[in-house]
Amino acid sequence: MADTAVTERPAAQAPPARPSVLLELRRRTLWLSRYAGWLGPIAVALFAGVLRLWNLGSPNAFVFDETYYPKDAWSLFQQGYEGVWPASANDQILAHPQVIPLTSAPAFIAHPPLGKWVIALGEAAFGLHPFGWRVMVALLGTLSVLMLARIGRRLFGSTLIGCTAALLMSVDGLQFVMSRTGLLDGLLMFFVLAAFGALLIDRDRVRARLAEPGVDGDRVNLGLRPWRLAAGLLLGAACSVKWNGAQILAAFGLLTVLWDQAGRRAAGARFPLRSMLRRDAAPAFGSLVVVGALTYLASWSGWFATSGGYDRQWADGRPGLLPAPLRSWWHYQSEMWHFNTTLTTPHTYQSNPWSWLVQGRPVSMYWQPVPTGQQGCTSSGGCTTQILALGTPLLWWTACFALAYVLYRWFFRRDWRSGAVLCAVAATYLPWFEFQQRTIFSFYMVVLVPFLCLAVAQMLGAMVGPAGSTPTRRAVGSLAAGGIVLAVMGCFLYFLPLYTAEVIPMSVWQDHMWFTSWI
Template sequence: MAETAVTERPAVAEAPPARPSLLPALNARVPWLVRHAGWLGPIAVALFAGVLRFWNLGYPRAFVFDETYYPKDAWSLLHQGYEGVWPSTANDQILGHPQSIPLESAGAFIAHPPLGKWVIAIGEAAFGLDPFGWRFMVCLLGTLSVLMLARIGRRLFGSTLIGCTAALLLSVDGLQFVMSRTGLLDGVLGFFVLAAFGCLLIDRDRVRARLAEPGVDGNTVRLGLRPWRLAAGLLLGMACSVKWNGAYVLAAFGLLTVLWDQAGRRAAGARFPVRSMLRHDALPAFGSTVLLGAATYLASWTGWFASSGGYDRHWADGRSGLVPAALRSWWHYQSEMWRFNTTLTTPHTYQSNPFSWLVQGRPVSMYWQPVSVGQRGCTDTGGCTTQILAIGTPLLWWTACFALLYLLYRWFFRRDWRSGAVLCGVAATYLPWFQFQQRTIFSFYMVILVPFLCLAIAQMLGAMIGPPGVTARRRAIGSVAAGAIVLAIMGCFLYFLPLYTAEVIPMTGWSDRMWFTTWI
């Protein structure tokens, strides 16, 4: 029997080898994917957003809306250190073949601080005074905003899925898409505001971890140097250096961070958390946000101080005073800017009231060109058109209205700090505009609001799916409903995409997309 067993073994060995199982390889990869999903997911969504935004970025080869101001100011800053004067024929000369750049050395009055134009100038330095050049940096920051929002949502809600959902919604919002492809200041402002919000979230988590350490007394502990709050203060100062409405965000976020400190000390057992916060946290917070922000704002004017040809640069020369003449001239310039920005009431076809912004009642047409039959591929007998319409994806904004109501409920009745944080961002970027009922203002200013709307929707969708521990049936129904909302928003974005990219479409197709007369 032993010999038989031995002689039978070779026959078994000569049988065709079994196909190796893929399960070990998959099991080895899955933990790696799970371990790095917190970055892989956000990067994937950001790449999707980047491809959408950078595709054919140099089209149309034209000055779109207020691009007639900021790219030229950026070029002047790059070469002179201050905004110079351009002749009325400058647009045609810049876009002409061959190109000529008729920049004059005389200083020009400008309505906004210089940092946003310095950012635009980086792209111009790399690619020239060309539509692709002056849109490049705004597009890059718009794409990075998608990446940041995914990470912010992940940290805020403790869920990579919810964070990536918020970022996906941002990537398919029409307003953020258009403003990422246009050389205006608002997209730059939105990047700095969102980055500051993210830094404050990291600072909050680190402070909570410090207060949770054994033996820490919430009444007396000093929290020491807080680099992430310093970074937030720097970013908020940069936001103010792009547009002055960044100051409202600075004030709101400064209040938010000290309220978080108060709540953290209460959780750490402080008997008098307000008193402890005022004693140990309020002054450092003021220095980290307000003082650092003011210093950053002043530094953004370095080019104006270093040059001699800027507008009002020598206004105080020959006037006596204790303060250096350059600073007094600068202060006078700031007062002139304030007067202009608070008294601008010149009527504009596309101006609108903030009451209509959340429902996208009056979008802004930034570019419009009729196209005759037979030109540029137009075959429709009624003619064609090409337009860039700065309108948020309607279904996203309308869904956000319900999401904001849900967050108000969560914050007021459940004391949900996450809802309060998002609502703080909404309030800081939206509510201040209601005081300007007579000023000429536009709905595209709300591009800085869009990330917070996307966070609100993502939080609501997460609640629809359900918390851990719910039944499989409940989770399945919630997942289908949440997925259907996201797909509907993406489909709405694709439907309006021709109006975001100046695609040539028949007039009938354009009319079909004008759902309301106020959109025309």
């Protein structure tokens, strides 16, 4: 039987599969996820910067204590020390900024000079007028938003949580007002937050070093730690703006050595406390306290380099072991200490620290009545314009619950991240309870704002739930967390006219006064 050849036709090859639209879109936007850790924070910072720089020169007036610091800054820039200004200086500066009525006579100043040197940079670039003395504070306030986003990302391991914290701070009324005012507290906040971030980077690098194979947690020397040195420099700068930085330096110093102890324990150290005390405590003291003290001393370089500053010649003719300039400087520091710890002169807007977290008594930085027919006022009842240093109420009230949550996380779950936030909160807030008889104001709490926002962002992240949660759980949590953020932003917009000295009818102003203590 003849064999029959069977020839099979080759099967037609299917055309190459085309990637789905979603996969292609993901491939094309992969770079976004690669750089999301920077793109998100930068976007939030740009939003904050537009808010803070927009119409920064208005009002054309000295707002609250701007009657002191911008003039001190100009004196430093011109002659190296703060001088006395004539009583008519305010009107002359605002009306004729090209004519500066400065005298060379020294003036007693109650705060160190660095913050005023920072303000002087803006005045050197733009002149002695409102935009000039506010611009550096506004720029550093904006940079603080960027730093907070990156700090939150590093602290919680989530770009979203970091950006949420930064977004909340960008719409906090207190940080907004203090970023648009030529005062010192916003600058103090910048240096404190930067120091916190530097210590956080140092912690992560130390943990990576201790996790290397073969490392003995008891015996390893951690070597040079540049980020902790940077933290010492920044904390010294904080003290050189206001003395409030000193207690923060002490708290952050304790925090970093406790982190070292915990790191050595995680690396298998049998005696982590003893190892920390032997190998880490002294370097930490040098990096933070010694570097901070040298930074503080350097901030007085203008006073040392000239001969006309307040008390500059006090030690001349008085015997002593130290050089006369140092003894004169020390005497000046003692006078500053006496002034800052005994000031009890009553003030309309002073308040007790117990009321600060709930914004019980905000400070009116600027207020002017506007008659009908002037400055665009069409209300028959007249108008007003005000700058009120009021933290966005919904944010601060939410933060009270967030602090309780963070305290729970630290105490019961031993969450180190919550402990870090609580350490910063305690360092910036609790010391004020020792000065309840002193004349103090709620706007000092601008230094606390970044850490309140971190606490709120952490709580919102917990509301959303971990990645392994059910879709329904995450959807409900995301809606709740997003609703809180939107409510805070809406509250900020509602009070924005009172943050920017917008002319509004008196009836509208009264509607914004939710409590009589705000008036």
